[in-house]
Amino acid sequence: MDNNENQELNLETVENLDDVTTVDLALQLSDYDDESLQKLCQKLGDEELARILEESELKTQLRIIEFLNNKRILKLFSYMSKDDIVDILGETNVGKAKELINLMKEGDKKIIKQLLGYRDDCAGGIMTTEYIAINSNLIIRDTIKKIKEIAPKTELIDTIFVVNRNKELIGTAELRDILVAPEEQKLQEITNEHFVYVEPETDQEEVALIASKYDLTAIPVLNKKKAMLGIITIDDIVDVLVEEQTEDVLKMGGVAKEETLDSTIWESVKLRLPWLFINLLTAFLASMTVKSFENTIAQVVALSSIMSIVTGMGGNTGTQTVSIIIRNIAMGKVDLKDAFYLIKKQILVGMINGAVIGVVTGIIISIIYGNIYLGIIIFGAMVANLVISGICGTLIPLILRKLKIDPALSSSIFLTTVTDVLGFFIFLSLANLFLPYLI
Amino acid sequence: MDNNENQELNLETVENLDDVTTVDLALQLSDYDDESLQKLCQKLGDEELARILEESELKTQLRIIEFLNNKRILKLFSYMSKDDIVDILGETNVGKAKELINLMKEGDKKIIKQLLGYRDDCAGGIMTTEYIAINSNLIIRDTIKKIKEIAPKTELIDTIFVVNRNKELIGTAELRDILVAPEEQKLQEITNEHFVYVEPETDQEEVALIASKYDLTAIPVLNKKKAMLGIITIDDIVDVLVEEQTEDVLKMGGVAKEETLDSTIWESVKLRLPWLFINLLTAFLASMTVKSFENTIAQVVALSSIMSIVTGMGGNTGTQTVSIIIRNIAMGKVDLKDAFYLIKKQILVGMINGAVIGVVTGIIISIIYGNIYLGIIIFGAMVANLVISGICGTLIPLILRKLKIDPALSSSIFLTTVTDVLGFFIFLSLANLFLPYLI
Numbered sequence: 116m117d118n119n120e121n122q123e124l125n126l127e128t129v130e131n132l133d134d135v136t137t138v139d140l141a142l143q144l145s146d147y148d149d150e151s152l153q154k155l156c157q158k159l160g161d162e163e164l165a166r167i168l169e170e171s172e173l174k175t176q177l178r179i180i181e182f183l184n185n186k187r188i189l190k191l192f193s194y195m196s197k198d199d200i201v202d203i204l205g206e207t208n209v210g211k212a213k214e215l216i217n218l219m220k221e222g223d224k225k226i227i228k229q230l231l232g233y234r235d236d237c238a239g240g241i242m243t244t245e246y247i248a249i250n251s252n253l254i255i256r257d258t259i260k261k262i263k264e265i266a267p268k269t270e271l272i273d274t275i276f277v278v279n280r281n282k283e284l285i286g287t288a289e290l291r292d293i294l295v296a297p298e299e300q301k302l303q304e305i306t307n308e309h310f311v312y313v314e315p316e317t318d319q320e321e322v323a324l325i326a327s328k329y330d331l332t333a334i335p336v337l338n339k340k341k342a343m344l345g346i347i348t349i350d351d352i353v354d355v356l357v358e359e360q361t362e363d364v365l366k367m368g369g370v371a372k373e374e375t376l377d378s379t380i381w382e383s384v385k386l387r388l389p390w391l392f393i394n395l396l397t398a399f400l401a402s403m404t405v406k407s408f409e410n411t412i413a414q415v416v417a418l419s420s421i422m423s424i425v426t427g428m429g430g431n432t433g434t435q436t437v438s439i440i441i442r443n444i445a446m447g448k449v450d451l452k453d454a455f456y457l458i459k460k461q462i463l464v465g466m467i468n469g470a471v472i473g474v475v476t477g478i479i480i481s482i483i484y485g486n487i488y489l490g491i492i493i494f495g496a497m498v499a500n501l502v503i504s505g506i507c508g509t510l511i512p513l514i515l516r517k518l519k520i521d522p523a524l525s526s527s528i529f530l531t532t533v534t535d536v537l538g539f540f541i542f543l544s545l546a547n548l549f550l551p552y553l554i
Numbered sequence: 555m556d557n558n559e560n561q562e563l564n565l566e567t568v569e570n571l572d573d574v575t576t577v578d579l580a581l582q583l584s585d586y587d588d589e590s591l592q593k594l595c596q597k598l599g600d601e602e603l604a605r606i607l608e609e610s611e612l613k614t615q616l617r618i619i620e621f622l623n624n625k626r627i628l629k630l631f632s633y634m635s636k637d638d639i640v641d642i643l644g645e646t647n648v649g650k651a652k653e654l655i656n657l658m659k660e661g662d663k664k665i666i667k668q669l670l671g672y673r674d675d676c677a678g679g680i681m682t683t684e685y686i687a688i689n690s691n692l693i694i695r696d697t698i699k700k701i702k703e704i705a706p707k708t709e710l711i712d713t714i715f716v717v718n719r720n721k722e723l724i725g726t727a728e729l730r731d732i733l734v735a736p737e738e739q740k741l742q743e744i745t746n747e748h749f750v751y752v753e754p755e756t757d758q759e760e761v762a763l764i765a766s767k768y769d770l771t772a773i774p775v776l777n778k779k780k781a782m783l784g785i786i787t788i789d790d791i792v793d794v795l796v797e798e799q800t801e802d803v804l805k806m807g808g809v810a811k812e813e814t815l816d817s818t819i820w821e822s823v824k825l826r827l828p829w830l831f832i833n834l835l836t837a838f839l840a841s842m843t844v845k846s847f848e849n850t851i852a853q854v855v856a857l858s859s860i861m862s863i864v865t866g867m868g869g870n871t872g873t874q875t876v877s878i879i880i881r882n883i884a885m886g887k888v889d890l891k892d893a894f895y896l897i898k899k900q901i902l903v904g905m906i907n908g909a910v911i912g913v914v915t916g917i918i919i920s921i922i923y924g925n926i927y928l929g930i931i932i933f934g935a936m937v938a939n940l941v942i943s944g945i946c947g948t949l950i951p952l953i954l955r956k957l958k959i960d961p962a963l964s965s966s967i968f969l970t971t972v973t974d975v976l977g978f979f980i981f982l983s984l985a986n987l988f989l990p991y992l993i
Binding site for chain 2: 133134135136138142170259262263266267271272273290291294295307308309310311323324326327328329330332349350352353354356357359360361363364365367368369370374375376380383384387388390391392394395397398399401402403405406409412413416417418419420421423424426427428431432434435437438439441442443445446448449457460463464467468471472475476479523531535
């Protein structure tokens with residue numbers, strides 16, 4: 116809740132922006148037309164516009180960059196974190212990005228080029244190069260002096276990174292400890308040498324889980340030689356978590372992460388059709404399975420209305436298992452070597468649930484159709500299909516993960532194929548076997 | 555990555571625990587048997603055990619609390635944050651919790667009782683009462699002195715909360731600004747008076763989204779009179795995000811959030827059966843729809859193998875739409891008043907996708923069964939069902955949300971009911987209409 120939420124933001128009151136107003140204004144800009152946006156850019160000072168640019172949505176950032184000349188953009192960049200600059204440059208058209216990079220100072224150019232080299236969903240892509248690194252030999256008085264100097268230019272000041280003369284990270288020190296330490300003590304003496312770090316290639320979701328596990332407000336990014344490349348701050352980790360959560364929900368529903376509520380109709384159609392076509396293939400496989408039993412169904416039409424109960428329940432059980440496995444894969448708590456133990460459990464759960472659901476369904480079906488054999492068939496098929504869906508619900512995501520295919524995205528399609536095809540097959544085969552008793 | 559990850563932790567090396575080792579050890583305890591756990595508790599000093607307790611999983615926390623006498627527990631509590639104490643007390647058996655609270659100092663007792671009164675998934679339930687609040691009239695020199703005093707006892711020091719004499723929050727000050735400000739300046743002069751806050755009843759997911767939006771490292775929790783009750787720190791917000799992400803994935807798969815990989819077979823059975831029974835109801839509804847067309851199917855058995863293609867594709871399209879809507883509801887970006895605009899779009903997307911998928915399916919079916927009317931029927935049913943699933947995929951989660959029913963949990967069941975029942979109904983009705991051309 117914003118203590119000022121009913122106050123309309125407008126172009127006349129954009130001076131002396133504080134953090135909260137900056138964010139609110141930045142997020143409103145997506146509704147601005149080109150003219151208003153240009154007016155705002157002219158009106159705002161460089162530092163204010165830079166803050167707004169940092170907090171805006173990507174589309175707005177690119178629109179603003181389009182309006183401004185290179186000189187002004189570089190001025191704005193001088194107020195911005197390197198990771199935010201890189202995010203923008205990575206999405207700008209390549210020509211403009213190259214132009215801007217060439218106009219930068221040598222030192223900046225080098226850092227920006229390096230950061231642009233990392234994928235934007237790994238540690239290197241979300242790290243910032245603004246942090247406080249101090250040599251372990253400094254005494255506390257000089258350390259504090261140095262912190263005061265650097266503080267205004269960094270994102271984070273409560274954790275100080277302590278390095279040796281080769282710029283290798285040897286530990287971290289907390290600002291609170293520094294503030295209360297004797298002035299003549301060496302920084303090294305209050306340095307905690309047991310720290311957690313990531314490499315620039317580490318996946319951003321893993322970075323977030325490490326931060327969450329160790330309650331870190333910043334994670335250092337080190338190269339193979341343990342030299343510091345940058346840090347990942349907690350606000351970027353929070354953004355990663357929100358982004359990954361969105362991706363998980365969309366992926367499990369068969370939607371590309373690129374689709375939003377603002378997507379045009381054509382974008383939605385283009386993003387969704389591939390998924391629907393893959394599913395169509397599955398649907399045809401199941402359909403062909405049923406087709407091969409047409410003779411049986413022709414003799415006992417009741418089978419046609421009952422069979423989808425078996426496949427439906429198989430799909431549901433499988434999805435339950437898949438969800439648990441997928442989430443535990445993402446949290447790094449399970450992999451293929453646990454499969455044997457997990458499957459043993461899922462088989463038992465499937466047998467018990469299958470028996471309970473199967474008995475209830477069997478009784479109801481026996482009564483409705485006045486044939487106890489139909490009930491027995493659906494009981495048998497239900498137990499079998501629920502056991503199969505438990506096994507596949509466990510194995511499919513673990514195998515996909517092993518093959519480096521995203522299990523959240525692809526598990527459901529393989530699972531449905533198995534539970535539909537085998538569900539129909541088992542039920543109709545059993546019906547075939549009992550055919551004399553059904554007619 | 556832990557720079558020490560291959561070093562086995564054991565009971566002999568648990569002195570002078572640093573943060574990283576504490577977390578690693580705390581998380582390992584779930585594998586300890588009772589005897590080892592008791593040994594560890596005896597061996598560790600109060601402060602070390604308190605740190606371990608804070609970082610352990612809930613089950614381990616409760617086991618440790620069982621082993622210790624009240625006196626030792628209270629000693630441990632003196633080293634712990636109030637929010638962590640409350641999390642443990644809230645899950646301990648009520649008798650023991652009351653005993654412990656009664657043994658506490660008056661001041662602590664009051665705070666703990668107040669915190670226990672909040673639901674554990676709202677701001678009040680995750681806030682801590684350890685923070686730095688300083689009167690706005692203090693000058694910088696005294697402010698720094700005060701910060702040094704309080705710092706060792708608080709979770710967070712980089713944001714200082716500035717209050718007036720009635721303990722009402724009037725703004726925040728950044729430690730970095732305080733460190734570089736002139737010693738004689740008043741704190742008020744560098745206070746940012748535009749801040750974001752939440753109330754104790756605010757849902758934890760909303761708190762997390764606010765923190766993410768404004769890049770906050772701590773959010774103050776205020777009562778109606780704007781007096782400070784506590785703060786929510788970023789590490790708890792990260793935990794909320796991870797927890798909510800797990801819940802979302804499980805809910806969408808029809809699994810209770812209580813089920814984990816460690817759940818026993820009986821726990822899994824008990825947690826999953828209710829969901830399967832609800833789905834069984836849906837399956838029967840669909841089955842009865844088909845049953846009412848048994849005469850039609852008896853005359854054209856091919857219908858039995860084709861009909862599930864229509865319902866399957868309807869389910870997929872609906873799930874795509876539901877996923878996008880659910881996620882945007884969770885992010886606070888959409889509600890029922892946007893329904894009209896959203897549905898218009900989904901109808902168009904459904905028509906286009908339905909037409910594309912319908913034409914492909916229709917052609918294949920016409921060829922397989924040598925009957926062009928079958929192809930026309932499936933085309934019509936496909937377009938109709940995909941439009942319906944787009945409408946329902948949008949409306950169902952929005953209406954559930956309005957009725958205060960969790961859309962992530964319940965949308966799929968209502969959606970499947972509609973797309974299955976209507977899918978079968980439309981396809982078989984069309985078949986009935988064209989019956990003379992199919993035989």
